[in-house]
Amino acid sequence: MARIGVFVCHCGENIGRTVDCARVADALREHPGVAHSVDYKYMCSDPGQALIKQAIAEKRLDGVVVAACSPHMHEKTFRRACAGADLNPFLCEMANVREHCSWIHEDRARATDKAIDLARTIVEKVKHNRPLQTIRIPVTRRALVIGGGIAGIQAALDIADGGAEVVLVEKEPSIGGHMSQLSETFPTLDCSQCILTPRMVEVYQHPRIKLMAYSEVDAVSGYIGNFTVKIRQKARAVDASTCNGCGACTKACIQRKIPSEFDERLGPRSAIYVPFPQAVPNTPVIDRANCAYFKAKAKGATKAACGKCAEACSRGAIDFDQQDSFVTEKVGAIVVATGFQLYRIGADQPQGLTGYGEYGYGTVPDVIDGLQFERLASASGPTGGKILRPSDGREPKRIVFLQCVGSRDPAKGMAYCSKICCMYVAKHTMLYRHKVHDGQATVFYMDIRAAGKGYDEFTRRAIEEDGARYVRGRVARLYRDGDVIKVHGFDTLSGEPLVLDADMVVLATAMRPQPGIEALAQKLSVSYDQHGFINEAHPKLRPVETNTAGVFVAGACQAPRDIPDSVAMASAAASKILGLFSQAELEREPTVARVDTGLCSGCFHCERVCPYGAVERREIRDRKGNLLKVVAEVNPGVCQGCGTCQATCPSKSVELDGFTDQQIWAEINALAL
Amino acid sequence: MSAPPSEAGSHHPPTLTAHLRATTGVNVAACYQCGKCSAGCPMAVETALRPHDVMRLAASEQRERLLAAESLWLCLTCEACTARCPNGCDPARVIDALREEAAHQAPRAIGAFHRSFLDQIRAFGRSFELGLVMTYKLRSGKLTQDVTTAPGLLGRGKLKLVPHPIAGVSDVRRIFRACEKEEA
Amino acid sequence: MATAAESLTAFEPRITAFVCNWCTYTGADLAGTSRLQMAPNVRIVRLPCTGRIDPLFVIKAFERGADGVIVSGCHPADCHYTAGNYHARRRFAVFRELLDFMGIDTRRVTFSWVSASEGGKWRDVVNETVGRVQALGPFEAYHELAGRQG
Amino acid sequence: MRIGYYPGCSLHATARELDESLRAVASALDLELQELDDWSCCGATSGHATNHLLSLALPARNLALAEAQGHDRVLAPCAACYNRLATARHEIAADAALAARVARVLERPFANRVTVANLVEVLRELGPAITARAGRSLAGLKVACYYGCLLVRPAAVVGFDDPEQPTSMEDVVRAAGATPVAWQMRLECCGGAFSLARTASVVRLGRAILDDARRAGAEALVVACPMCHSNLDFRQSAMLERGEKPLPVLYLSELVGLALGIAPDTLGLQRHFVDARPLAARAAAEVH
C-alpha cells in the first residue's frame, strides 16, 4: 500500500476563500493509499516546507501531493523540499487548486468538490511515479562555426576570446563572405575591406581558432555538449603547409580568362587563383574544371599537360595528386552562419517560377545586380573603382535602379521583403554620384524600408543631397535599344507612364539562403522555412537558438540581414555558447522517453515522428554475433520529452518518464471515482 | 452585446470587392499599387484610369465611378498587365468583370462593336464581316469612315457578301439564351 | 433513474480536458490569474504536448463516465516541441472517424488551440463545451463502451 | 500526323490566305488537317468582354464537337481562337462548378479532353521536316517575328513558350532558312480588338511596331494571328504617314510555304494589301 502525504494550501485567502481546505484535507485522508493529509495557510513558506519534510520523515511517506498553485509556480520549490527530506523529488507532484479552481469559481461547495477531485487525481498519478535521476551531460568546450562570412567570423572570435576553442568551416577558398565583396557600407559609408580584413587576419592568427577553409561539413551526430562532426577538406591541389602565398603560380597560369566569382563575373581570374588579394588563408587553389592539366587528365590524356604553375613554384607546393581528406572533430555547440546568395534571375529560379524575361538580366549586358555594382564601385574591383558599363567600358551617365526584384513578389519571386536592398540602393546612388558627378541615378521603388538607427536619414540624404531621383512605381519591362536601355515604368504618384533612357540598370534582386542549405539543416536536424532560411527557436525570445539544443544560428542564413544585425546575432550566439560552456555538466529534467527493447518490434514509427531525431537504431545480436533484431533506442541527451513517440508506438514499447501510460490511465480512472 | 461584424455585414448587398472576388477570383486588396501593370499597358497613354487605378478604385468600393468610366472600354485585353503583376492580381480579368457589369449602360462605340459582333454569331453561328461593318456603323453612327475600304477587301476575296448560317445555328442560339439567363 | 426532463435541468456534465503543458495549461493558469470565471465541470489532465495524447485516452475518459472531452494544445505553428502537435493533428483527424465509428457523438469532443496568452479563449472553450454537452445530455452510451472494452 | 482543324471565322474571310497557305504547307509536310464539322464562332474578344459564361460556352461547343468527332488535339491557327479555346479549356478544367454550368448550357456530352494547339507550336514541331524540305530560297531574308499578345499570354493558359522572351517563332523562321532579327516590340499589343472601333489607337500602336521592326533591319513582319495581320497589313497605309517604305506582313505559314517552294498564289499572297509578291519573287530568284 502506498504511503502518500497530501498537503492542502490556503494561499492565505487566495484558495481558502473559495475552497474549504479543511474539507479537502479530510476527504483525502479517507482516500486509499493516503497516509497523511493536512491543510496549512502558506505551504511555500519556510514553516510550510518544514511541515512537509517533517511528515516525510515521521510518516515514512513514499509520495507527496501538494494541492496549491500551478506547478509552473512552485513545483521546483516542493520538489526541492522533498529532496531535502531524502525523498526522490520526482515522487512529488502538485494539484492545481488555485489557478484552475479557487480563482475561477465562486460556488464554494462545487469548488471544494473540484479541488477534492483534482487532488485525488494527482494522488492516483503519484502512486505510479518512479524515482528519477536528473540527467547530467558532460560538455565539450569547443564550438563549430559553419560559414566564414562576417557572422561566422564574429561568432568565432567572440567564442575564442571567451576562452573556448573554435573550428571554423568555410566552403570557399577564403573566409570573408559577401562583406569582402562590398565597396563601402551603409549607413556610415566606411570601406568594407578596411573593417573586415583585420578581423579575418585575427581569425587566422587566433591560437584558439582552427580555420578550415575550402571545407564542408559532411556528417553530424550527437547532441548538445557532445557533437561529433565529420568535415571534408576539399583538395586544393596546393599543399597549404609548404605554400608561402608568393603568387608566382597564379602569374604563370596559362588560363587567365575565367570569370571571377569574387568579381561577380565582371573580371577574369586564372585557373590557379586566390579569390582576392586579402584572402585568408592566402593559399591558392586550382579550379579543376578550368585547368589545362586536369582537363587533359579528365579526357584520359596519358602525357601530363601544362604544369606551368608547378614549374613556377619555387617551393614545390603544387600537388596535382592531392585528394579530398576527412577530419573528425568533437564539439559541444554549433553555429550555423552560412549566409545568403542573391537571386540570380534565370540562373537559379525556384521551380515553377517563370522569371523576369521583362528585365533582360543575362541577355542585356548592362543590366546587372547589386553585388556586381558593388564590384564596380570597389577600389579593388575589376574597374579599379570606376563605374563603367560591362558592354563597352563607358561611364554611364544615367543609371536606373529597380528595387524589389524578386522580393515582395508572390507571383514570380519571393513574398518576403529582402530588408537590405532599400538601403544598399540608396548607398549605390550616393557612391555613383560621388564618382560620376554629372550622373543621374533614378530609383524605382514601392516603399522605402529604412528602419534602423540613422537609416532613414541615410536614404533621405541620397534624395536630398545626392540628387537621386526616386520614382514610386514598378517597371513593366526594359530592353536594349541600340546604345541605351529603354525602361518602361510608371510613376504612381504623378499618375504618368514613364519611359526612361538608361545607360545601365541595376536590379536589387532578392536575398535568398545559400544553395544546399536544406541538406546541411537536415544533417543538423534544425528546421527551416519554405524558402530555406533556418528557423529560430522563438521569433522574439530565442532569436539565435534553433529547435535543436546546442545548435545556434547567426546572420543572413536565418533571414535577410545587414551587417549590424548579422554581427549582433553572432555575438548573441557566442555568448549563449559561452554560457553553455561555463557549466562543466548540463543538467536536464529526466522527463525523457525510454524504449523497452524486449517489446519493441522495430517499426520505427517513433523515429519518424520524433521532432528532435532522438530515436536511434540499435542492433540486438545473440552471443554468436548473429543479428536478432533492430530496435529503437532514445538518446536521453537529445530527447526533449514531448511524448509523441509514445502516443505513436503501436506496441506501447516506449514510455515517457513522468507521463507514462500508467500514470495517465490512473488519472483518468480517478476522475470517475 | 453587439452582433459580430460578419452577421451585420450579411444584410447588406455584397461589396464590389467581394463581388469581384467571387466572380473573378481576384482579391483586389492584394494590389499594392506598384503600377507595374500600368507601366506596361499599351493604352495607358490614352486612358484616364490605368489598370492600377481600376484596382485602387475597386478596392475602395467606387462602383459608380468605375462602371461609368470610358477607360474600361479602352482595354485591349492584351493581358500585359496580368502577365506581370507581382501579386497575381489579374487586372485584365477585373476589367472584364466590370465591363460585364457595365455592359447594359454602355452605348459607346466599343460596346456597340461587341454587340454587333455577337449579333452576327447569334444569327449565323459564325461572324460575317460585311454585316459586322454595316451593323456596327449603324450603331455607332460613324457612317463614312472605313466603308471605302470594303471594296479593297472584296477585291482580294476577303469579304463575304452573303452570310452562310451553319447547320447547328439553332444550337448556338440556344447557348446564347442559356448564358444570358444564367448570368442575369 | 432520473427522467429526461430532470436530468436536463439538473445535469452537470463531467468534462475531462487533455492539455499540453506549455500552451493550454499555461493559458488556463492565465485565466486563473486574471480571475476569469468559468463553469466548474472541467478536470484537466496535464501532458507535455498534444503529441503525447493517445486517442485511447479519450475513449478511456468516456468509458469512465465523462460526458465530454476537450483536447487542446499550442497553435499549429507554436508547438513548444516544434512538430509534436502536427502529429497530434494528423492523429486526431483519423481519430474523429474512429469516434464516429464507435458511435460517440463527435460533438462531445472539442479540439482547440489555446496559447499561453489566451486565458480568455480558454474560458470560452470551457464554457462552450460545457454548454454544448449540457444540451446533449448525459453520455449514457458509455456503459456500452465500457462493456465492449471488457 | 492527323489533327483536328478549327479554322475560325477569319480564316474563311479576312484571313483566307492563312487557311490557304496552311493547307498547302500541311499537305507538303504530310500533316492531315480534319476540319471540324459544324464548328461555330469562338466569340472572340466580344464574348470575353461582355458575358463570361458565353465566352466559355462558345469555345466549349467546339471542343465538344472535336471530342465527338474523335480528336484528341485541335489546331486553331487563329491566335484569337486559339486563346479563347485554350482559356476555356483551362478555366473549365480548374473549376468544377464552372464546368457544371458550361455543361448545363451546352446540353451535349463534354469531357474537356481535347488539347488545343496553335500555328506556331505545330510548325515548330514540324521544324526538322521543314528544314529537310526547304531550299535555300529564303537565305539572307531578314524578318521580324511578331507574337502579339494572344500567343504568349496568359502564361498559365498558353504556356508553350516563355511569356517574356519567347523563341518559338524564331525557331520556325530559322528552320525555314530565313533570319530572324532581334527587336523589341515582339510582344506589344497591336490593338487588334479595336480595329474597327478605335482606329486612331490602332494606328498609334501599329506604327510603333513597324518602326521598331524596320529599325532592326527587317524586310518583312511575320505573324501568326489574323487580327495582327489585318491590323498591320490592311491598316498599314494609315500608319505610314512619313513616307516610310511599307513592310510586307507574312503569315508564318506563308513564309514556310515559300521556303518549301510553294507558288505565291497558292499561298494567297495576292490577297495582301502591302504587296508581298516582290519578296516571293526574290525568294524564287534565289532558288534558280
Ligand SMILES: Cc1cc2nc3c(=O)[nH]c(=O)nc-3n(C[C@H](O)[C@H](O)[C@H](O)COP(=O)(O)OP(=O)(O)OC[C@H]3O[C@@H](n4cnc5c(N)ncnc54)[C@H](O)[C@@H]3O)c2cc1C
Ligand atoms: C549588394 C549588397 C550590398 C550590401 N551592402 C551592405 C552595406 O552597405 N551594409 C550592410 O550592413 N550590409 C550590406 N549588405 C548585407 C551584407 O552583405 C550581409 O549582411 C552580410 O554579408 C551577411 O553576413 P553573413 O556572414 O551572414 O553571410 P555571408 O556574407 O553570405 O557569409 C556566409 C559565408 O558562409 C559560407 N558558406 C555558405 N554555405 C556554407 C556551407 N555549407 N559550409 C561552409 N561554409 C558555407 C559562404 O561561403 C560565406 O563565406 C549588402 C548586401 C548586398 C547583396
Ligand SMILES: Cc1cc2nc3c(=O)[nH]c(=O)nc-3n(C[C@H](O)[C@H](O)[C@H](O)COP(=O)(O)OP(=O)(O)OC[C@H]3O[C@@H](n4cnc5c(N)ncnc54)[C@H](O)[C@@H]3O)c2cc1C
Ligand atoms: C504601441 C507599441 C506596440 C508594440 N508592439 C510590439 C509588438 O507587437 N512586437 C514587438 O516585438 N515589439 C513591440 N513593441 C516594441 C517593444 O515594446 C519593445 O521592443 C520592447 O519593449 C523593448 O524592450 P526594452 O527592455 O529594451 O525596453 P522597455 O520595455 O522600455 O524596458 C526598459 C525598462 O527599464 C526601466 N528603466 C528605465 N530607465 C531606468 C533607469 N535609469 N534605472 C533603472 N531602470 C530604468 C524602465 O522602467 C523599464 O522597465 C511595441 C511598442 C509599442 C510602443
Ligand code: SF4
Ligand atoms: S504554495 Fe502556491 S498557493 Fe501556496 S501559498 Fe505559496 S503561492 Fe500560494
Ligand code: SF4
Ligand atoms: S607559387 Fe607556390 S608558394 Fe607561391 S603561391 Fe603558388 S603554390 Fe604558393
Ligand code: SF4
Ligand atoms: S596546370 Fe596550367 S592551367 Fe592548370 S593551374 Fe597550372 S598553370 Fe594554370
Ligand code: SF4
Ligand atoms: S528592402 Fe526595400 S527594396 Fe528590398 S525588398 Fe524590401 S522594400 Fe523592396
Ligand code: SF4
Ligand atoms: S514505435 Fe515502438 S515498436 Fe516501433 S520502433 Fe518505436 S519503440 Fe519500437
Ligand code: SF4
Ligand atoms: S519524447 Fe519526444 S523528443 Fe523524446 S524521443 Fe519521444 S518523440 Fe523524441
Ligand code: SF4
Ligand atoms: S501590377 Fe498588380 S499589384 Fe501592381 S498595381 Fe498592378 S494590379 Fe496592383
Ligand code: SF4
Ligand atoms: S489588358 Fe487592358 S489594362 Fe491590361 S495592359 Fe492590356 S490594355 Fe492595359
